[in-house]
Amino acid sequence: MGLLARMDKQGRILIPAGIRRKLKTRLFIVEAEEDRIVLRPVEPVSLTSLFDSIVVDDVEDFTDTHELRRALAREGQR
Numbered sequence: 001m002g003l004l005a006r007m008d009k010q011g012r013i014l015i016p017a018g019i020r021r022k023l024k025t026r027l028f029i030v031e032a033e034e035d036r037i038v039l040r041p042v043e044p045v046s047l048t049s050l051f052d053s054i055v056v057d058d059v060e061d062f063t064d065t066h067e068l069r070r071a072l073a074r075e076g077q078r
Contacts, residue, residue, distance in 0.1 A: 003016055015039075023041045025041045025042060026044075027041070027042040027043075029042055055075075056068070056072060056075055058071055058074075059071045
């Protein structure tokens with residue numbers, strides 16, 4: 001059984017507290033499927049968990065964000 005939710009003037013819909021607690025996230029993917037709106041919960045990713053997940057050999061100065069982006073783009077093309 002579904003719960004009734006109302007959209008405010010700014011287009012916001014309140015997700016009931018019980019559902020929010022069950023899903024344990026504040027991040028959702030919103031999709032329109034025919035005559036319905038689907039919210040898919042997304043688990044947030046800690047950026048520190050991604051540390052050392054990409055190997056970039058040809059960058060010496062990681063504070064140079066432009067060079068780092070170019071190197072990551074080159075790595076993604078391989």
